[in-house]
Amino acid sequence: MDTMRDRFIATTTRLLDEDPRIAVVLAEISRDGFGPAERAHPHRVVNVGIREQLLIGAGAGMALTGMRPVMHTFASFLVERPFEQVKLDLGHQGVGGVLVSAGASYDWPAGGFTHMAPGDVALLDTLDGWTVHVPGHPDEAETLLRRSVRGDGRVYVRLSLQSNRAARAVGGPGFETVRRGDGGGVVIAVGPMLDNVLEATEGLDVTVLYATTVRPFDAASLRRAAGAHGTADVVLVEPFLAGTSTAAANDALTDLPHRILGLGVGRSELRRYGQMPDHLVAHGLDPRSLRQRITGFLHP
Numbered sequence: 001m002d003t004m005r006d007r008f009i010a011t012t013t014r015l016l017d018e019d020p021r022i023a024v025v026l027a028e029i030s031r032d033g034f035g036p037a038e039r040a041h042p043h044r045v046v047n048v049g050i051r052e053q054l055l056i057g058a059g060a061g062m063a064l065t066g067m068r069p070v071m072h073t074f075a076s077f078l079v080e081r082p083f084e085q086v087k088l089d090l091g092h093q094g095v096g097g098v099l100v101s102a103g104a105s106y107d108w109p110a111g112g113f114t115h116m117a118p119g120d121v122a123l124l125d126t127l128d129g130w131t132v133h134v135p136g137h138p139d140e141a142e143t144l145l146r147r148s149v150r151g152d153g154r155v156y157v158r159l160s161l162q163s164n165r166a167a168r169a170v171g172g173p174g175f176e177t178v179r180r181g182d183g184g185g186v187v188i189a190v191g192p193m194l195d196n197v198l199e200a201t202e203g204l205d206v207t208v209l210y211a212t213t214v215r216p217f218d219a220a221s222l223r224r225a226a227g228a229h230g231t232a233d234v235v236l237v238e239p240f241l242a243g244t245s246t247a248a249a250n251d252a253l254t255d256l257p258h259r260i261l262g263l264g265v266g267r268s269e270l271r272r273y274g275q276m277p278d279h280l281v282a283h284g285l286d287p288r289s290l291r292q293r294i295t296g297f298l299h300p
Helices: 004-018 035-040 052-064 075-080 083-092 120-124 138-150 191-200 219-227 246-252 276-282 287-298
Strands: 022-026 045-047 068-074 097-102 130-133 154-158 176-179 185-190 206-211 213-215 232-241 258-265
Touching (some): 004 022, 004 097, 004 138, 022 052, 035 045, 052 075, 052 083, 052 097, 075 097, 120 154, 120 213, 130 138, 185 191, 185 287, 191 206, 191 287, 206 219, 219 232, 232 287, 246 258, 258 287
Parallel strands (some): 022 045, 185 206, 232 258
16 A cells, blocks of 8 residues: 555646646655656746745745645644744735645654654644644545645645555545444544554444544534533544644533543653654554553543
8 A cells, every 4th residue: 555645746746737726845855756747847846955944935925826835845844843934924924725744743753853743733723724634544645635725725734654454435524423332432533543543442332533634623523422422521532742632622512511531642752763653652542552541531
């Protein structure tokens, strides 16, 4: 199976052929993959070098002319390093674009902490008007990318090497009910965390919702899943900073008695980098750890 990043390159290359409005802005990362597209569309595939602030500025300038820029690099260099340009060049100027990241929270541990961005979605939460997609499979990444380039808004597509074994139909922005329970507990699995959540909750009487679009947050689906019981115990399992969506879930259930547990990447830096599976275990996001934490919360 190809990776989400492979699929992004292949899909965007086709989109450049299909839509003259689309442009790609790179900062060295993935340049080799876009080589054929750069030769075919030299004025719409632009590599600015290792200048991430310019990456966003150039994309925003293209958007001002009516183009639909797709800006791409590692998440830490796409959201964190040029955050001022994301805030001003896109948001303040009122123009849209599609940010497509690679690297996620811990995809390339050998790159060190500079290449890890567990706080990217939380950082974008400080800005208004962003749609955030977190696909869990390359097929979902392609669908969400195609949806993102069609509009004019500000969209972040967060890609990862971690992937679920099978794709789910991504028919709309709402959460999908993957497993229905009668016990009142609701577990929301975000993107590539679905397989681990399903394994962790096997045999438990809980409802499992699957989220590939986390902003805007699907309050209605959460309320439907939790409201039938009059009270709600909700567990959020996110592949980024723990607790990123707890405020959104809390707002969705403001008139219901509820408890919320946010699971995700911890704030402490792991200095023995290891491999991606080691980070899952260290942050308690592997199936065994998730089962212990979920059952401990639902049945204290």
